[in-house]
Amino acid sequence: MSAPRISGRGAAAAPSVDQPAGTSAKTSANTSAGQGGAAEGRGNFGPRLIVPLMLGSVLNPINSTMIATVLVAIGGSFHVGAADTAWLVSSLYVASAVAQPAMGRLADRLGPRRVFLAGLLVVAAAGAVGLFGPSLGWLIASRVLLGIGTSAAYPAAMALLRAHSQALGVPTPRPVLGLLSLAGLSSAAVGPVLGGVLASTLSWRAVFAVNLPLALVGFLLALLWLPEIRTKPAEQGSEAQGAAGRAGSGMDPVGVLLFAAVLICLMLFLMRLDAPNWPVLGGAAVLAALMAVWELRQKAPFVDLRMLAANRPLTLTYLRHGMTYLVIYCMMYGYAQWLEDAHGYSSATAGLLMLPMSVAAMVTSMLGTRTKGIRAPLTVAAVLMLAGCGTLLVAGHTAPGLALGAAGALFGLPQGLASTANQAAVYGQAPAGQIGSAAGLQRTAQYIGAITAASLIGLFYGNRATDSGLHDMALTSAALGVAVLLLTVLDRSLRTAKE
Template identity: 60%
Template sequence: MTAVSAARSTAPVDGGRPGFGARLTAPLLLGSLLNPLNTTMISTGLVAIGHDLGVGAADTAWLVSVLYLASAVAQPVLGRLADSIGPRRVFLGGLVVVAASGLVGACAPGFGWLLVSRLLLGVGTSAAYPAAMAVLRDESRRLGTPTPRTVLGRLSFAALGSAAIGPTLGGLLVATAGWRGIFAVNVPVAAVAFASALLWIPADRPRPRENGSAQRAPALDSLGILLFTGALTCLVVFLLDLRHPMWWLLAPTAVLAAALTWWQLRHPHPFIDLRMLGRNRALARTYLRHGLSYLVVYVVMYGFTQWLEEARGYTSLHTGLVMLPMSAAALACSLLGARTKGIRAPLTLAAALLAAGGGLLCFASGGTPLGVLLLTGACFGIPQGLIGTSNQAAVQQFAPADGIGAAAGLQRTAQYLGAITASGLIGLAYGQSADDGGLHLMAAVALVLAVALVVLTVTDRALRTPRN
């Protein structure tokens, strides 16, 4: 969005406040792009980091994994904080942590400091999306109108667009400023987002009680957060290496999960409201649908590119050009999906296209025409845009009004679990090299999961009619 079009779209209402115009959404979009951008931007700097600091590929891979893990844990935690103490405070605090992480990474004297930087970066960038959803919820309440799908589409577009340009931007920074530029670039971006948020995001307001007095924020469920973090950490470490599974990790995962369930059912203000999820099955199905969708998408996004380079012999540049239709389709459909009124139809179309793409990959080989490969990429790109926008709308529709921040955070946690599981499946399928057999195995898994998604979406009665 250009400055001129942003200014034209701003329509002050109610005492000069911007409603859902550009002044409110600009800082939300800028903050929300930081997490997906840093997820992919590091990919083109791993080799340079390893050479400079004398570490191998297995060690540099943790720079990716630690951000996934931190984000999966921090998204619902910071979402709960946004619901309890106010989204503007959480949004601004997260940007401060992002700036600090950029400075730590840019000045890191060793590899351990880079891990600390990525951990802080995962926590700081995780504040933006759930806080943004809570800000939109509050503005929707004030105006007495639902959040426009176009606004949700812009959030999805910001995430998809930043993830798509991340490798290119990372390569440019490494070539011009060195790998430290990948960390340092977060400082000015966070500063601009912080300044615009101070100016344009409305101050947090206390929620009234039924008797009209100010409502005090409930105490944060610290034990619940610790149990959730422990269980998720054990599960993630297990999923990251399915080729050499550490089966013993399933025992502490099960024990911590059981303790978490027991505690959440007894706490007056639980970190994860399991009773609500048990009653609100539409929201629980949204999380399941979102996680499975991104499991399929990430299996192909990363597994297909490796196969193109190793099995087909394409260069990184040629692989990027083959994947260009996938990225372009994802960006275009995130905007088109925002203009649809329903949820069920775009999600059904997305699941059907994922199944079609998986079917095409089941027969891919070294002699597959380039046109078929381009079509396959588009079959996985279109669903990305539709899934992101439609599931955002589903969370807005089905989540409790006072818990939208935590609900949005859990949506992202489901997405990261899908990504982490995909990484493990890719390692399990390929082993030492990406060959046709490994690709066909992943394609078969993607096809089965996509068919399950079609069934899950078509049979979900909650998606058939909008909820007021």
């Protein structure tokens, strides 16, 4: 096992990240010091630590949504249709779903700062490939690189925050974790607007090229401000320490490939739910079984199935997070499409009507950081999702614009609450020394929800979004909302969770 030490400006000598928060000598001192110690801890989570982490965390969501406004232009440039340009969207999701836990694993093993910096360099390279790529294939390759590079930021940030927290002997303040959620939510909201501005003032290639300055600025700030985490061989300790050490060694490339193959097969099946390709689904099942057999035989598996089976609270958090975002993505993409098709609104007007959803999500993400518990905000989020689904069940193409904007806000409110609360749950439930890979798997659950949502939208709408299609989507989303609510109120581990 390797135990990180933090060095650099303002950093204290760190206990092992495998040591639970609250068990260090400094923590004991802070306990006796009372509120003074907590205030000291909060003071060490300042802008120099948070700004680079936030900048890195915006890159994946902004690239996920920025591409939406230039798909038609790209198709025209290369004389291809929507079915071909759709790979520019799905390739990033699949690459991100695989790369998030992989990058988290590397952050746990090599140190989060190194992985964070390396990811930003990959993002810069991806921007260059997209800027000069001569064909659609090159652009897809750029999007795959973007998925890999941007996936380093979030799990590395979570791992760095936990290591920094344990170095100080105080918990990471919830508002600090909330800032990472806020960065993702706000950047996803401005992505389509930014993409449209870049495409109209420069060209669609600017949507790829903008990653160059963003990544290089982030790299410079991270290089100057993020604390260094070095690894050293740990002394032989308890059996638990030995297990954590095994989990942090090796990358299990076969496990990574099998995991990627399962996701690709699932995506291919989900993309045509109107005409299901059952052999592809069968292939996914076979590959999943092979992956399970392989991972259970590994000392350092890519996906630690034994840990997930033993850590029921964390597994439930992944399930709850993925189902929540399935509903959110159905709303985010399906509702906007309905506004254009059924109401006849322009893309710009539909974007304005979706703006209350983004604003509500950003507001509640920050409000969620002010709560000490996890169960209460998740319960409220599930109830608000159900309220939003009920609104869509009675919505029609004659509804006034004010009501349509309010309906969108009803889905933004639970998005912000669920994002910050599930993030805090993963931070507290992840095994010692595996926070990076655990955070990556949380994002994987989110991306699987996004892929499934896109498939459901295609199934319900067909060639055109209609009122009946919206109502079918709302009814399905309501059933998922009930499931999320039950997963929340029946999860006893959330009743006492504070971090």
